[in-house]
Amino acid sequence: MLKIAMAQMEVIPGHPDQNTATILRMIKQAKAQQADIVIFPEMAVPGYLLGDTWEQPSFIRDCESYGQDIIAAAQGITVMFGNVAADWTKKNNDGRVRKYNAFFTAQDGELVQPDGSPYPFTIKTLMPNYREFDDTRHFFSLQKLARELGTTPAQLLAPLTLSIGDQDYRVGCLLCEDGWSDDYELSPVELLRHQGKVDFYVNISASPYTLGKNGKRNRVFGHEASEAGAPLFYVNCIGLQNNGKTVYTFDGSSTAYDAAGRVVISAPEYKESLAVVTLDEMEGMPACQPPEEPEIAHIYRALHYGVRRFLENIHMKKVVIGISGGIDSAVAAALYCDVLGPENLLLVNMPSVFNSETTKGLSQQLAENLGCRYMIVPIQHSVDHTIEQLEHTPVTLLENGTKKSLQVSSFVAENIQARDRSARVLAGAAAAFGGGFTCNANKAETTVGYSTLYGDQSGFLAALADLWKHQVYALAHYLNDVVYGREVVPQGIIDIVPSAELSAAQNVDEGKGDPIKYPYHDYLFRSFIERWQKATPEDVLIWYAEGTVEEHLGCEKGLVARYFPTAEAFIKDLERWWNLFTGMAIAKRIQAPPILAVSRRAYGFDHREAQNGPYYTRKYRELKAKLLQEA
Numbered sequence: 001m002l003k004i005a006m007a008q009m010e011v012i013p014g015h016p017d018q019n020t021a022t023i024l025r026m027i028k029q030a031k032a033q034q035a036d037i038v039i040f041p042e043m044a045v046p047g048y049l050l051g052d053t054w055e056q057p058s059f060i061r062d063c064e065s066y067g068q069d070i071i072a073a074a075q076g077i078t079v080m081f082g083n084v085a086a087d088w089t090k091k092n093n094d095g096r097v098r099k100y101n102a103f104f105t106a107q108d109g110e111l112v113q114p115d116g117s118p119y120p121f122t123i124k125t126l127m128p129n130y131r132e133f134d135d136t137r138h139f140f141s142l143q144k145l146a147r148e149l150g151t152t153p154a155q156l157l158a159p160l161t162l163s164i165g166d167q168d169y170r171v172g173c174l175l176c177e178d179g180w181s182d183d184y185e186l187s188p189v190e191l192l193r194h195q196g197k198v199d200f201y202v203n204i205s206a207s208p209y210t211l212g213k214n215g216k217r218n219r220v221f222g223h224e225a226s227e228a229g230a231p232l233f234y235v236n237c238i239g240l241q242n243n244g245k246t247v248y249t250f251d252g253s254s255t256a257y258d259a260a261g262r263v264v265i266s267a268p269e270y271k272e273s274l275a276v277v278t279l280d281e282m283e284g285m286p287a288c289q290p291p292e293e294p295e296i297a298h299i300y301r302a303l304h305y306g307v308r309r310f311l312e313n314i315h316m317k318k319v320v321i322g323i324s325g326g327i328d329s330a331v332a333a334a335l336y337c338d339v340l341g342p343e344n345l346l347l348v349n350m351p352s353v354f355n356s357e358t359t360k361g362l363s364q365q366l367a368e369n370l371g372c373r374y375m376i377v378p379i380q381h382s383v384d385h386t387i388e389q390l391e392h393t394p395v396t397l398l399e400n401g402t403k404k405s406l407q408v409s410s411f412v413a414e415n416i417q418a419r420d421r422s423a424r425v426l427a428g429a430a431a432a433f434g435g436g437f438t439c440n441a442n443k444a445e446t447t448v449g450y451s452t453l454y455g456d457q458s459g460f461l462a463a464l465a466d467l468w469k470h471q472v473y474a475l476a477h478y479l480n481d482v483v484y485g486r487e488v489v490p491q492g493i494i495d496i497v498p499s500a501e502l503s504a505a506q507n508v509d510e511g512k513g514d515p516i517k518y519p520y521h522d523y524l525f526r527s528f529i530e531r532w533q534k535a536t537p538e539d540v541l542i543w544y545a546e547g548t549v550e551e552h553l554g555c556e557k558g559l560v561a562r563y564f565p566t567a568e569a570f571i572k573d574l575e576r577w578w579n580l581f582t583g584m585a586i587a588k589r590i591q592a593p594p595i596l597a598v599s600r601r602a603y604g605f606d607h608r609e610a611q612n613g614p615y616y617t618r619k620y621r622e623l624k625a626k627l628l629q630e631a
Contacts, residue, residue: 011241054099073106079104082101082175328464338484438461444469571628
């Protein structure tokens, strides 16, 4: 009666000492529950997203040292865990020490060597090098090792034989990506399956959360288990890891699949868990059905966990938010209040002459609903003073002594307002309050740079910058209906037209607002960034010519005709936003705060971009000319 424990733990990136302490504690817990095997996640000792910390030999040696502590603790129990492994006699292609992303199995204070492996550990076969992953930069794969040794991955990747009690078990050991092999030239699961009977499979993972990923994983791993006719144990970590510009939550959701591919155990999201299951009893266990929940419920949990852990990691206990009476700042305020409590949240309304009584009143109502700290800091005087200084201070050309004053346009005045709010008021208030201030931008604004550099794009974290505008609205309803159970985000904020209120042309009482038509542009912009095969103006214009734009974008039917009565209007709009997306917006994104990721493609390290300027393909230019000629 083999008892297997899945140890879902928080992995703290770059801190093998703390992670090892957690592992040793959970080994004791597993022993107390009479487990025969305890399984920990991929890279459980060092963490996974470490950047070029992987280039520090002393750090690698430290991870090895802590790995020895875990091996020594494998007494009376078999311990399976992820760690970095180094072959100090060999080099990677970059000339640095050879490193492997490795799966270790320890028993009786010794490592168990996989059948056919030249090392006492299993090496990760498939190296993801997309999205947030950069494995090939740091690690040597089993495929490359096979080529170096003049053999094949099939010869090196063999099941591990475990002797427990009076029985031997053949275990198929996999590391995360090894189970996601659809687009690779080989499948590690199939290679293991073709080498004789495997009693069960173990996939140790460090898999960041993205919306919809858990459902897909259950389909993929459930199919692998049923095809192999053997149980599969997937053990993932929880915690927060980052690539500098992009912050990822790790939700855990460790899962046991029976030989038919059914989910029989699923660990809770974002919680440490030690789930123990008896191998022989899995077939008789009822299937574990995940609860039916709206998409926004998953987004909320990821954001709440991510914001809380990010604040804890940087030791920030207080937050300042500039609120405008608009939906983005209101949702940010409700989210941070839920995380920190009202006493640690300061909301600041900073009206100018362009802010309506409507939005000022809604800001007050939001603060009252949350019961948090609130202040009003008018900015018109300081904005006027800045404009007066710029326009009345002579600029001298020292070459010939001529003098000329600067002229502040209405557009420049808008930027001065935004920068005055953030760089002066919010930064000063945050310092005085003893905290930091947020960036409240959504993903549509981030896509086209509809924010002011060093102004409303400033802040310590952009918690909503991976949410499209319609998702921000959905989160507002979820916060009201489910999280708080009452109206904290005023209905008036939900109903009002989105507007920056930086000029008379953005008067909300007259129904004037942002130039972004969110019901359409949310989905157009999403096609630029989130489609696996990213769309360009060529694709969009082909869809327009075919009359299938809404179908391909996934937006409401009829929007294109409603917003763009002619081909010229459609093309003008498309090029306006493409020029910004591939132009100035990149410069702004590079300097933006870290973004908390929830989607299948977030800005930052997840979407790697260069400042090369807009480009239109030959086919696009030809189709554009044809459409305009036919108009």
